[in-house]
Amino acid sequence: MEKVTVFGAGSWGTALSYVLAQNGHDLLLWTHRQDQSDEINQHSNERYLKGVRLPDSLKATANLDEAVAHADIFVLAVPTKAIREVSRDIRERMTKKGLFVHVSKGIEPDSLKRISEMIREEIPADLIEEVVILSGPSHAEEVVQEHPTTVTAACENTQAANRVQDLFMNSYFRVYTNTDVIGVEIGGALKNIIALAVGITDGLGYGDNAKAAIMTRGLAEIARLGVKMGATPLTFSGLSGVGDLIVTCTSVHSRNWRAGNMLGKGKNVEEVLDEMGMVVEGIRTTKAAHQLAAEYKVPMPITEALYAVLFEGVKPENAVEELMGRMKKNEMEDLIDLL
Numbered sequence: 194m195e196k197v198t199v200f201g202a203g204s205w206g207t208a209l210s211y212v213l214a215q216n217g218h219d220l221l222l223w224t225h226r227q228d229q230s231d232e233i234n235q236h237s238n239e240r241y242l243k244g245v246r247l248p249d250s251l252k253a254t255a256n257l258d259e260a261v262a263h264a265d266i267f268v269l270a271v272p273t274k275a276i277r278e279v280s281r282d283i284r285e286r287m288t289k290k291g292l293f294v295h296v297s298k299g300i301e302p303d304s305l306k307r308i309s310e311m312i313r314e315e316i317p318a319d320l321i322e323e324v325v326i327l328s329g330p331s332h333a334e335e336v337v338q339e340h341p342t343t344v345t346a347a348c349e350n351t352q353a354a355n356r357v358q359d360l361f362m363n364s365y366f367r368v369y370t371n372t373d374v375i376g377v378e379i380g381g382a383l384k385n386i387i388a389l390a391v392g393i394t395d396g397l398g399y400g401d402n403a404k405a406a407i408m409t410r411g412l413a414e415i416a417r418l419g420v421k422m423g424a425t426p427l428t429f430s431g432l433s434g435v436g437d438l439i440v441t442c443t444s445v446h447s448r449n450w451r452a453g454n455m456l457g458k459g460k461n462v463e464e465v466l467d468e469m470g471m472v473v474e475g476i477r478t479t480k481a482a483h484q485l486a487a488e489y490k491v492p493m494p495i496t497e498a499l500y501a502v503l504f505e506g507v508k509p510e511n512a513v514e515e516l517m518g519r520m521k522k523n524e525m526e527d528l529i530d531l532l
């Protein structure tokens with residue numbers, strides 16, 4: 194049994210707490226809202242997981258001192274934009290080393306840092322045992338139904354990855370390990386861009402051909418960038434690559450797909466975000482990926498088309514027209530670096 198605190202009581206933090214509590218760990222779920230902590234201690238979190246009864250052993254707190262003092266393992270489950278703030282708040286209260294696990298999917302615009310890099314910038318090395326990434330095709334709504342789910346725990350330190358594998362693994366939640374931290378973080382973050390794009394084409398009324406095209410060429414551009422950044426090409430054929438791309442582009446649970454769908458139907462970004470009420474990571478990640486594409490000189494036409502829709506006021510149908518009208522190409526020409 195491990196002593197674990199999950200930080201962030203949205204859909205994913207709550208679903209992972211459900212798994213950890215069921216696995217018999219000494220689990221505390223920290224939320225920054227007292228009313229939500231009270232609700233979770235009455236076994237529900239209606240805003241984020243409607244109709245789900247949480248296990249009796251899943252305890253919440255809104256007291257950050259208590260949350261930090263409780264744990265040897267710190268699971269960060271807040272949106273990317275809150276990672277630095279929450280890491281700093283944890284650091285101020287830490288008195289001994291801890292194992293950090295993060296489950297968020299994004300890249301920070303401007304600094305272009307991956308989440309594990311942000312955590313290492315905010316928490317001194319002498320307080321970090323390791324940082325492990327838990328990522329893969331996993332909608333919170335299905336995990337709490339105990340539907341079979343597979344994810345990967347990524348860390349160069351295989352002992353730390355194995356410890357996280359053991360922490361979460363059970364009969365419906367199967368955890369693999371991977372040493373390719375960059376590939377796992379890039380795959381998990383950038384698939385949200387492609388899910389937004391697929392949502393848009395679905396919203397425009399295009400069919401499965403368009404969806405398959407965007408998913409396939411989307412994976413090609415994710416892998417192209419990832420490999421330039423130091424990832425292992427094969428990771429993009431794995432759970433945090435094609436696996437997460439499939440689940441996010443084809444599921445109504447995906448907030449990124451749903452946001453894209455509303456954009457395709459004519460809503461603007463503000464209206465979409467108001468309606469969602471949950472994080473749509475792909476929007477900020479599109480900005481970061483647009484900057485990364487320039488920095489690494491990697492062609493990322495789908496990302497650029499989405500950037501134009503989100504940040505330059507281009508109409509979705511015009512962005513599609515632009516994508517389809519580009520110069521003729523050999524399908525494999527930009528993929529050769531992956532071999």
Ligand SMILES: NC(=O)C1=CN([C@@H]2O[C@H](COP(=O)(O)OP(=O)(O)OC[C@H]3O[C@@H](n4cnc5c(N)ncnc54)[C@H](OP(=O)(O)O)[C@@H]3O)[C@@H](O)[C@H]2O)C=CC1
Pocket residue numbers: 201202203204205206224225226241270271272273275278279296297298299331332333334470471472474
């Ligand atoms: N949902 C899913 O199925 C999956 C999500 N993920 C990733 O997990 C991360 C979290 O997503 P998810 O749980 O779905 O997001 P949600 O939008 O469901 O919840 C986000 C939670 O973070 C809290 N929060 C936001 N800012 C802060 C802050 N500064 N301090 C403390 N708490 C804060 C929110 O609080 P409040 O309620 O007050 O806004 C809310 O409880 C994302 O990166 C996402 O991509 C990964 C795999 C699956």
Ligand SMILES: O=C(CO)COP(=O)(O)O
Pocket residue numbers: 298329330331332385388437440441446447448449450472473474
């Ligand atoms: O990452 C996810 C599934 O693996 C969740 O995707 P959304 O954030 O689009 O809901």
